[in-house]
Amino acid sequence: MRVLKYAILGLLNRHTMTGYDLAKDFNYELAEFWHAKHSQIYTELKKLYEEGLVTYDIEISGEILEKKQYSITEAGKEDLLRWLHKDELIGKTAKDVFRVRMYFSNFLDVESRIKLLESQKMQHTKRRNTLMKTSEQYSEVPDVSSDRFGDFIILESAIMREQGLIDWIDKCIGYCKNAL
Amino acid sequence: MRVLKYAILGLLNRHTMTGYDLAKDFNYELAEFWHAKHSQIYTELKKLYEEGLVTYDIEISGEILEKKQYSITEAGKEDLLRWLHKDELIGKTAKDVFRVRMYFSNFLDVESRIKLLESQKMQHTKRRNTLMKTSEQYSEVPDVSSDRFGDFIILESAIMREQGLIDWIDKCIGYCKNAL
DNA sequence: TTAAACATGTAAGCTGTTACATGATTTA
DNA sequence: TAAATCATGTAACAGCTTACATGTTTAA
Numbered sequence: 001m002r003v004l005k006y007a008i009l010g011l012l013n014r015h016t017m018t019g020y021d022l023a024k025d026f027n028y029e030l031a032e033f034w035h036a037k038h039s040q041i042y043t044e045l046k047k048l049y050e051e052g053l054v055t056y057d058i059e060i061s062g063e064i065l066e067k068k069q070y071s072i073t074e075a076g077k078e079d080l081l082r083w084l085h086k087d088e089l090i091g092k093t094a095k096d097v098f099r100v101r102m103y104f105s106n107f108l109d110v111e112s113r114i115k116l117l118e119s120q121k122m123q124h125t126k127r128r129n130t131l132m133k134t135s136e137q138y139s140e141v142p143d144v145s146s147d148r149f150g151d152f153i154i155l156e157s158a159i160m161r162e163q164g165l166i167d168w169i170d171k172c173i174g175y176c177k178n179a180l
Numbered sequence: 181m182r183v184l185k186y187a188i189l190g191l192l193n194r195h196t197m198t199g200y201d202l203a204k205d206f207n208y209e210l211a212e213f214w215h216a217k218h219s220q221i222y223t224e225l226k227k228l229y230e231e232g233l234v235t236y237d238i239e240i241s242g243e244i245l246e247k248k249q250y251s252i253t254e255a256g257k258e259d260l261l262r263w264l265h266k267d268e269l270i271g272k273t274a275k276d277v278f279r280v281r282m283y284f285s286n287f288l289d290v291e292s293r294i295k296l297l298e299s300q301k302m303q304h305t306k307r308r309n310t311l312m313k314t315s316e317q318y319s320e321v322p323d324v325s326s327d328r329f330g331d332f333i334i335l336e337s338a339i340m341r342e343q344g345l346i347d348w349i350d351k352c353i354g355y356c357k358n359a360l
Numbered sequence: 361t362t363a364a365a366c367a368t369g370t371a372a373g374c375t376g377t378t379a380c381a382t383g384a385t386t387t388a
Numbered sequence: 389t390a391a392a393t394c395a396t397g398t399a400a401c402a403g404c405t406t407a408c409a410t411g412t413t414t415a416a
Contacts, residue, residue, distance in 0.1 A: 001277075001374095001375095002374090002375090003275070003277055003280060003375095004375080004376090006280070006284075007280055010280070010283065010284035010287070013284070013287060018394090018395070018396090019395080019396065019397090020393095020394060020395050020396075029283070030280070030283060031272065031273070032273055032279075033273065033274075033275060033276040033279040033280055033283070034275050034276070034280050035272045035275070036376080037376075037377065037378085038395090038396080038397090039376085039377075039378085039379090039397080039398080039399095040375080040376060040377080042396060042397055042398090043397090043398090046397090061384080061385070061394080061395085062384065062385055062386090063384085063385090064383095064384070065383085065384045065385065065394080065395065066395085066396085067394085067395065067396090068395090068396080080284070080287065081287065081288070083281075084281055084284060084285065084287060084288050084292075085288065085292060085296075087295070087296055087299050088277070088278075089303065090278070090300065090303045090304065090307070092211065092215045093211070093212055093213065093338070093341075094213075094274035094275065094276060095183070095213060095214050095215070095274065096213040096214070096274060097181075097183050097268070098268075098270070099212075099213040099334060099337055100183060100186070100187055100190070100210070100213055100214050101263075101264055102330065102333055102334065102337075103190065103209070103210060103213070103330040103331075103333075103334050104186075104190035104193070104260070104264060104330060105264065105329075105330060106324065106325050106326060106327060106329050106330055107190070107193060107260065107261065107264060108261070108264050108265065110324060112264075112265060113324075115267070116265075116267055119267050120270065123269065123270045124270065127270070141355055141358075143359075144286065144290060144293075144355060144356055144359040145286050145359075146286060147286060149285075149286050149355075150282065150283040150284060150285060150286055151283075153282055153283075153348075153351075153352055153355070154279060154282065154283045156348065156351065157279055157282075157348045158273070160344050160347065160348050161273075161341075161344060163344075164340050164341060164343075164344040167340065168333075168336065168337045168340050171333075171336065172333055175321055175324060175329075175333070176324055178321075179323075179324040179325075181402095181403095182402090182403090183403095184403080184404090198366090198367070198368090199367080199368070199369090200365095200366060200367050200368075216404080217404075217405065217406085218367090218368080218369090219369080219370080219371095219404085219405075219406085219407090220403080220404060220405080222368060222369055222370090223369090223370090226369095241366080241367085241412080241413070242412065242413055242414090243412085243413090244411095244412070245366080245367065245411080245412045245413065246367085246368090247366090247367070247368095248367090248368080
């Protein structure tokens, strides 16, 4: 399925960047729904270059440091567009370790469960707040054809996801507290 | 991290079953937040057996078919309990291909985007409805110490996740339609 | 009697993580 | 001048998927 391939092509379709820049982007907005380590990115870039989907220019930074400025080729753009058009079926849903834990949580005493739930709630609340802070920079919905539109909807999605999770955790805490 | 290991231990802690049964369970309630193919399950069971965390009895079904009824050992239970107690930090969030697509969707014409969003909405609505149908069997919140409690909260979580996704997709459709 | 479901495994390959490995440039 | 950041790669291993491989039992 090679999602990383298309994530890289998508980012390079926004503007040229180095492998290092890509790795940073995978820790920014996009990180809410995809991430990758630099080791995987450099490997994938090499492959994409061999496939003719990306190309690069070597730029000298300072005296000797070589930076590879990658950009997407026409073939890459076509491939990306084909992928974006595909209407795939939703498959198995995403894996979530904490919910697996909660699935088996009746094996835990109620007090421990509440402690775990409270800890998760705190963490997700913090993340939600950070995301909401970021979203304040949008005074209105960006133009649908701009890159910022992608940033904006993914940010909204992440906020909603975190809020939904917090709501569910609250419910669980309620159930557990009723049993005390 | 070996989540599959603990998912198997958790299921066997509920009751003994075969590898085949486990594979089926990974396509039932638990499937909303974890899944695994039989090839991976048989491999993991073998490993868990070698580690002394599970054991099995061979049962003859019919004339010759040997079934391995797996059960969790005391060591397995201890290991599972230790894992359930762990309060892990939420790390990178789960990967989601559709949202990656939407992140780059400004490269697509608005009509195509709406079509994709509508298709996803339909699929998630269908899944939500199925989940809600299943949840009707719960007239009240099951006892927190019963296996059904795990089933119940995971079902609720899945419904909330699907509903949240539908709400987000609706927003996106709204943004796109405003641009037409 | 035949199709669906039950039942168990292995092998090859892809995806992703952790650790190894190196060095330059910028900022405090 | 030291620490943080920039910058690029490889190797070993873990996790997961797809395909291969085989055979039995049950229900229509």
